[in-house]
Amino acid sequence: MSKNTLVEVKNLSVHFPVHGGVFSKRVASVKAVDGISFSIDRKQIVGMVGESGCGKTTVGRAMINILKYVAPDVEVGGSIEYHFGDETVDFAKLSPGAVRKYRSRVQMIFQDPYASLNPRMTVAQIISEPLQLHTDMNSKEQAERVGWLLDKVGLQAVQARRYPHEFSGGQRQRVGIARALATNPDLIICDEPVSALDVSIQAQVINLMMDLQDEFDVSYLFIAHDLSVVEHISDKIAVMYLGDMAEYGNAQDVYHTPRHPYSKALLSAVPLPDPSRKNRQRIVLKGDVPTPLNKPSGCAFRTRCPIAEPSCAKIKPIFEEHAAGHYVACPIVKK
Numbered sequence: 001m002s003k004n005t006l007v008e009v010k011n012l013s014v015h016f017p018v019h020g021g022v023f024s025k026r027v028a029s030v031k032a033v034d035g036i037s038f039s040i041d042r043k044q045i046v047g048m049v050g051e052s053g054c055g056k057t058t059v060g061r062a063m064i065n066i067l068k069y070v071a072p073d074v075e076v077g078g079s080i081e082y083h084f085g086d087e088t089v090d091f092a093k094l095s096p097g098a099v100r101k102y103r104s105r106v107q108m109i110f111q112d113p114y115a116s117l118n119p120r121m122t123v124a125q126i127i128s129e130p131l132q133l134h135t136d137m138n139s140k141e142q143a144e145r146v147g148w149l150l151d152k153v154g155l156q157a158v159q160a161r162r163y164p165h166e167f168s169g170g171q172r173q174r175v176g177i178a179r180a181l182a183t184n185p186d187l188i189i190c191d192e193p194v195s196a197l198d199v200s201i202q203a204q205v206i207n208l209m210m211d212l213q214d215e216f217d218v219s220y221l222f223i224a225h226d227l228s229v230v231e232h233i234s235d236k237i238a239v240m241y242l243g244d245m246a247e248y249g250n251a252q253d254v255y256h257t258p259r260h261p262y263s264k265a266l267l268s269a270v271p272l273p274d275p276s277r278k279n280r281q282r283i284v285l286k287g288d289v290p291t292p293l294n295k296p297s298g299c300a301f302r303t304r305c306p307i308a309e310p311s312c313a314k315i316k317p318i319f320e321e322h323a324a325g326h327y328v329a330c331p332i333v334k335k
């Protein structure tokens with residue numbers, strides 16, 4: 001850990017119990033996140049990628065401690081240690097009540113700006129809600145801050161009286177960004193913030209988020225499907241597969257010298273503007289991601305891995321440092 005480390009996620013697991021039968025007994029559990037480790041520094045952007053269902057949103061929800069609202073019987077293991085000044089707080093251990101004190105420090109922007117904003121609240125109410133809950137600002141100060149934030153995200157203060165349905169998708173996501181920034185958080189979990197928007201406005205919203213990240217000195221965990229987006233904005237990249245972390249390291253290292261076969265396959269599908277990388281062969285993965293209800297033994301990727309060996313079925317790979325700061329969960333590529 002360096003003095004710049006904002007949050008350290010260590011061996012985080014999130015299991016959702018599945019109940020069945022007449023007595024609603026626990027019959028299995030969905031291992032949505034299965035022991036992952038990574039960290040985010042202050043003012044850093046960590047991009048998180050992986051196919052649908054691999055656990056990205058669940059990691060984000062765990063890091064903001066809202067899983068209990070989604071699934072009250074969820075089981076969370078490991079630790080999520082935030083370093084707020086001299087104070088270290090483990091969000092994996094605190095109850096939602098105890099976390100309330102720190103809510104202003106970690107915020108989230110959701111994938112779907114249509115669903116994530118309360119349609120019955122005005123934009124002013126939406127943005128000032130975190131100010132009411134987490135600051136002692138009076139209503140005049142809150143209104144001033146709302147106007148200032150709207151300006152920062154490219155909207156007008158007069159639009160504060162309007163309701164979400166009066167805005168376009170891009171504008172609504174700007175409202176979501178203003179709300180997330182309202183309390184000057186240390187970290188914003190950005191869960192696919194542009195994937196529900198028209199392609200034509202995605203770049204505008206990403207550029208805005210990058211400018212604001214710089215201005216507000218905030219860190220982002222930027223969850224995305226689109227690897228080409230993450231490459232350009234991230235300092236570090238985390239590649240997830242079926243609840244496991246396959247690879248994590250500096251963005252340039254992961255993009256230019258991916259080591260895990262899954263990262264290689266994901267990256268081979270990204271169109272390349274860089275001529276020096278044009279000859280990269282497309283690796284097509286066979287089959288779908290298996291269900292986290294019944295994960296393959298050993299390495300979870302082995303059912304689709306082009307270089308799997310018999311030993312891959314026996315032991316779950318250790319997430320190891322293969323080069324300075326470059327972590328990979330595959331003993332075969334290390335040989």
Ligand SMILES: Nc1ncnc2c1ncn2[C@@H]1O[C@H](COP(=O)(O)OP(=O)(O)OP(=O)(O)O)[C@@H](O)[C@H]1O
Nearest residue numbers: 016030032051052053054055056057058070071292
């Ligand atoms: N509340 C819940 N109860 C039970 N299972 C859940 C719950 N939330 C998520 N899961 C399961 O956990 C796994 C990971 O889901 P998650 O939404 O975190 O994936 P994701 O990587 O964000 O996918 P996507 O790219 O589609 O958004 C999935 O198998 C999902 O069905």
Ligand code: SF4
Nearest residue numbers: 299302305312330332
């Ligand atoms: S451990 Fe085996 S199956 Fe898993 S990624 Fe490495 S080679 Fe492939």
Ligand SMILES: [Mg+2]
Nearest residue numbers: 056057058191
């Ligand atoms: Mg998701």
